Amino acid sequence: MSRKRTAVLISGRGSNMAALVKAAQRxxxxxxxxxxxxxxxxxxGIEFAASHGVPTRVxxxxxxxxxQAFDEALDGVLREEGIEIVCLAGFMRLLTPWLVEQWKDxxxxxxxxxxxxxxxLHTHERALEMGVRVHGCTVHFVRAEMDAGPIILQAVVPIEADDTPDTLAARVLTQEHIIYPRGLELLAAGRLSVVDERVRIADTRPGPAPLIAPTV
Structure with a gap:
């Protein structure tokens, strides 16, 4: 099996990066x-990646x-390393439309x-302030508009009466660590396509369609 060469971009602890690294050990x-x-x-996150044998760059x-100059340099590094897929995991940079277009889909x-x-930002605080009953997380393709790309997977977390932003964030993060590796797996396996800015997931295995919206 030819495995897709993937880069993960981080700015901090990179807990979602760690989840991707662990999944890719399969x-x-x-x-x-x-x-x-x-x-x-x-x-x-740099230390974690290095300790797991993953090449790192700063x-x-x-x-x-x-x-623009930074994004051109970043694109150059990705191409130099032969990268085929890019995952953002707490990368605290607003990407230019130029870079997003280079890596579209x-x-x-x-x-x-x-x-x-x-x-x-501050999604958990805002969800509690609005009084919504459920919260969660989304894996999506990146587009020039922030947090607006085609949706791949979502997970739903119920909001409890005594939730704080921290307790809610912890439960949501658990789901992020489940659906982000799953989203990468689907993309790398060639099972995703984008039609009219909506994602279609091809089910290439026998049996029922895969669960794509885990809930707790």
């Missing part, structure tokens, strides 16, 4: 994590005149809300 997983890249040298955005992200609700 012999039957169709993607291989060949690079973990951070724009911050002190990102804790590319500081501070050394470039603007976002080959770059994915996980967001801590049930998109299209609660785009952007």
């Amino acid at each position: 012999e039957d997983f169709p993607a291989r994590i060949d690079l973990v890249l951070s724009n911050k040298a002190d990102a804790a 590319l500081s955005h501070r050394g470039y005149a603007d976002r 080959r770059m994915i992200n996980v967001h801590p809300s049930i998109l299209p609700s609660f785009k952007g």
